[in-house]
Amino acid sequence: MFWNDDDNPDRIRVPDDIVDLLFGIDCKCIPVDHAYLLAEALSQALPWIAEEPGVAVHSVHVAGSQNGWERPEHGTDSYLAVSRRTKLTLRVPRHRVTEMLRDLPGAKLDLGGETLVVGEGKTKPLSTETTLFSRYVALDLADEDEGAFLETAARALAEMDIRVRKAVCGRTNRLATPAGPISTRSLMLAGLTQDESIRLQQRGLGYHPLLGCGIFIPHKGVDSVKPSQG
Numbered sequence: 001m002f003w004n005d006d007d008n009p010d011r012i013r014v015p016d017d018i019v020d021l022l023f024g025i026d027c028k029c030i031p032v033d034h035a036y037l038l039a040e041a042l043s044q045a046l047p048w049i050a051e052e053p054g055v056a057v058h059s060v061h062v063a064g065s066q067n068g069w070e071r072p073e074h075g076t077d078s079y080l081a082v083s084r085r086t087k088l089t090l091r092v093p094r095h096r097v098t099e100m101l102r103d104l105p106g107a108k109l110d111l112g113g114e115t116l117v118v119g120e121g122k123t124k125p126l127s128t129e130t131t132l133f134s135r136y137v138a139l140d141l142a143d144e145d146e147g148a149f150l151e152t153a154a155r156a157l158a159e160m161d162i163r164v165r166k167a168v169c170g171r172t173n174r175l176a177t178p179a180g181p182i183s184t185r186s187l188m189l190a191g192l193t194q195d196e197s198i199r200l201q202q203r204g205l206g207y208h209p210l211l212g213c214g215i216f217i218p219h220k221g222v223d224s225v226k227p228s229q230g
Contacts, residue, residue, distance in 0.1 A: 012194045014125045016094055018054055018202040023088040023104060024119030030060055031112045032078040035136075035211040036177045041109035041116075042090075042210075049210070052096060054202075056209035058089035058217075059135060060116075074173050076112060088118060091201075091215060097123060126201045130192045133219035136173060136184040138207045149185055153205065157189075162200055165191030175211055182208060188219055 031037065039057055043050050062080050092100060101121045109116040139152045146169045154164045170186030192200070197216075204214035 020124040021090045021121045022124055023121040025088050025116055027082045027116040029079040029081050030114055031076045032074050032080055033076045033176050034111050035175045037111040039210040045107040054093040056091040056215045057212055058215055059212035062086055076176050126198055127218040128194045129218035130197050131190040131219045132216035133188045134216045135186050136213045137187045137205055138182050138184045138213040162196045
């Protein structure tokens with residue numbers, strides 16, 4: 001864990017060369033571990049997506065508990081109940097926005113036998129929040145201990161001219177793929193400048209963006225997070 005206080009600069013304008021697209025979805029449930037299934041289904045609907053730099057696919061996320069229902073363990077044989085408010089979100093370059101808003105609605109995506117029908121989409125700009133969170137970050141040392149993971153992440157961030165001030169490493173998850181599981185960890189970064197925050201959202205961190213890895217989203221409440229002892 002890194003934890004050094006620093007000040008943030010004044011708010012800046014968010015560039016629109018990379019944006020999020022939020023699509024409504026019609027689906028009853030999906031596997032908890034659906035990263036590979038979703039990437040493959042989207043690649044069939046949009047064959048160019050795997051070759052387009054800057055495209056990333058957010059994992060479909062629902063609340064940890066729903067009316068007393070606890071979130072099941074991570075895996076391809078556990079399922080999440082999907083509400084009408086749940087969105088399919090893709091991070092894409094601006095020049096692909098019109099095409100995706102036109103072509104993706106109506107697509108029927110097969111996620112392990114469950115059908116997800118894509119609805120209408122809308123554009124959402126990246127955030128200027130200076131605390132960001134990624135549920136899945138895939139790095140070369142994702143299987144190692146927390147310290148090794150954070151050191152590897154810090155080096156990769158430094159290559160993007162992003163300085164680590166506060167970082168909290170979370171739980172490990174393995175994403176199922178035909179080539180074998182991909183080890184990931186969650187990661188929260190705080191104390192970023194707004195310029196660093198936007199750059200990180202635009203570029204991501206690590207590998208496998210189509211599998212939902214390395215995608216950072218705004219996170220609030222960092223003041224309540226304390227560094228671990230020992």
